[in-house]
Amino acid sequence: MSALMDTVLIERTRALIPEEHVEQKRMFGGTCFMVNGNMLVCISKRGLMARVGKEQAAEALSRPHASPCEPSGRPMPGFIRVEPEGIETDEDLKSWVNLARNYVCALPPNAAKKPKKAKSGKAAE
Template sequence: MSDLMETVLIERTRELIPDDNVEQKKMFGSTCFMVNGNMLICASKRGLMARVGKDQEAEALSKPHATPCRPAGRPMPGFIRVEPEGIESDKDLKSWVDLARNYVCALPPKQAKPRKSKSGKARP
């Protein structure tokens, strides 16, 4: 997937997540969408990483173009990787976003961690 296609995927994904409490962050070398501080979806050149939760993982893995998420070779339970072919249509992308939202929106909000200054001390 090219940089342009990645940008388009990020825009398509953002349109499907209209909540005010959504934050866009650079993580994992990609763009992640967070809801109430919890990671929802990560869009990249490699496709999509969706947080579906352990209970929905088997169902998600039964879908075409879905594989377990294993960054750095370690499994990430509850996260699914979707190849670009599995999110070409808006309908397919929406189904992954909706599946992730069902799980993530039920999680309690995460508290923001205090940012550290260059001296290594937490800032107020």
């Protein structure tokens, strides 16, 4: 997927997600959309990664162009990878975003992590 196509897919995805409690972040080598601090979907040159939860995973994997998400060879339960061909139409993309929203919007808000304080080598005086 080219950078232009990646940008278009990000814009198409953003249009499907209500503004409230949504944040856009660079993660996993792509652009992720977070709802209440929880990852919803991630757009990258490899397609879409959708967080659908373990309960919806079997249904999601039965869809065309879907596979388990295994970055670095390790499975991520509840996350599905969708090839670019599986999100070419607005209807297909909306279906994936809605499936992810069903799961993620039911999760409690994830508080932002506070930055760790740097430890100094000096003992407190």
